[in-house]
Amino acid sequence: MAAPPSPQYARRFNPRRFAVMLLLYALLVVFAVVAVGPFLWLLSTSLKSGQDILSYPPKLLPNPLSFESYVDVWRAQNMPRFLLNTTLITFWGVLANLALSATAGYALARIRFPGRDIVFFLIVSTLVLPNTLNIVVNFITLVELNLVNTFTGVVLPNAITVFNVFLLRQAFLTIPRELEDAARMDGANEFVLWWRVMLPLVKPALLTVTILEFVAMWNLYQWPLIVLNDTDKFPLSVAIARLTVGELSLDFGNIAAATVISMIPVILIFLVLQRYFIEGLAGSVKG
Template sequence: MKNTNKAKKIISKFFVYVLLIIFAIFMMGPFLWLISVSLMPGKNIFAFPPAILPTFIDFRNYLEVWEYMDFLKYIWNTVIITFLGVTFSILFSALTAYPLAIFKFKGRNLVFLLLVSTMIIPAAAGLVVNYLTINSMGLINTFTGVVLPTLVSVFNVFLFRQAFMGIPTDIRDSGKMDGASEFRIWAQLMMPMIKPAVAVVGLFEFMANWNSFLWPIIVLNTEKYPLASALSFLNGQFSYNFGWIAAGTVISVLPIIFVFLFTQKYYMEGISGAVKG
């Protein structure tokens, strides 16, 4: 009887894993097709059925697009924008979420409700206002002007608030008894205890800033474009080389894949913590 139950469990797990693998391959289909096109110069991308796996491998597209564009310059621009965006977004979002989670004051829930309600406003609705604000501050064609409008995200505030609310109050009380200031308690006691939430926010902000496309085009000159915006140079007025576009896109997403692989453990912990909170 035990052997029969064990065999049933093994068979059920086998079918579950097979279905999950099929679903994963299906979800990865567009990305596999993109890699396939980037490795096959001259391939008709609109052929049916599409070539998910390359029939032959040729890195000519990668070499040509690297020579055509000054990739190192655009990658460096992207690194600066991403570093500023990730660092200050974590800092200011955590500072905003801390009093909403820890302090007891009248209207705290109303303030949080108003913040969350702004999430229904589409990002495109603020482009004109953001541009006028950045222009009045003299930050046009600066990296600061790119990252400033998105430094405090409501979603990040929500995630940090849930993480702070999961910390026992005894931690803050012990800091108060030792004479620590509120800022020191936040920096040295609270922040180290929400590393999973920090990793999740860092990953989301890394992806958002690394893939930032429209806003940098509005604010920056072409010499300061990040990589995602610079890939628009590969589109001609009447024609385009999709193999180059595919190769450039693959190069641009590789850092995101590596960052996610190194932070996926904290990512799962942070998301589960936010849901439980």
């Protein structure tokens, strides 16, 4: 497949090889345009001024450049509030997943306790059975627990996923036994052992959970739509989707600006933690 170019090839120009390379890059570029083109068009629309937004045939680039859509939507919609709501939901969601996967994954990997296999089997079995009804049942549960219209109600059913437990269990399993024994010799109790010795060793797995859950919680739509009633509590996803009900044409500059604002944090954190995100997705193969 991807054999490193041998020195002979590198030395002299090979027209066939050059043509193949050209074709490959052309394909890569076409796919890139397909993948990010729609977002660039959204960005361009958000930076256009009033009448340019609806000009037809469409103008590809914003000219003159205008930030009025951003200013407008920031004023007209309660954007700071929505941003804060999304941030809080994401923060608690990520934290809950980290805490629960780090504890449960540890116990399932390294502590022998009666009932462990039953717990493990129970968690695995939910992967096989369809859970098409969870939104209905969980909503009724939230009504009973008096958690409708709260962030707790949004976060709680998303506080842990099977995949994250697996991921951490797998990571804890790879730690050599000797490290554990050494720590015990030094007098560490179970809690200290977990916190000071084990957790630092599974940092990559924890970062994977962080990026996966950040993306998942930031982008959550259906569940907050069901749970939250007050506009003041809406995350960005629900608030922006609500702007689009009916005809887009009225205010699309504003909608585009709000959508771009909602995308920036998640793309930034993805760029920073990209490696762990990829490992996470690829890990689902082994998990």
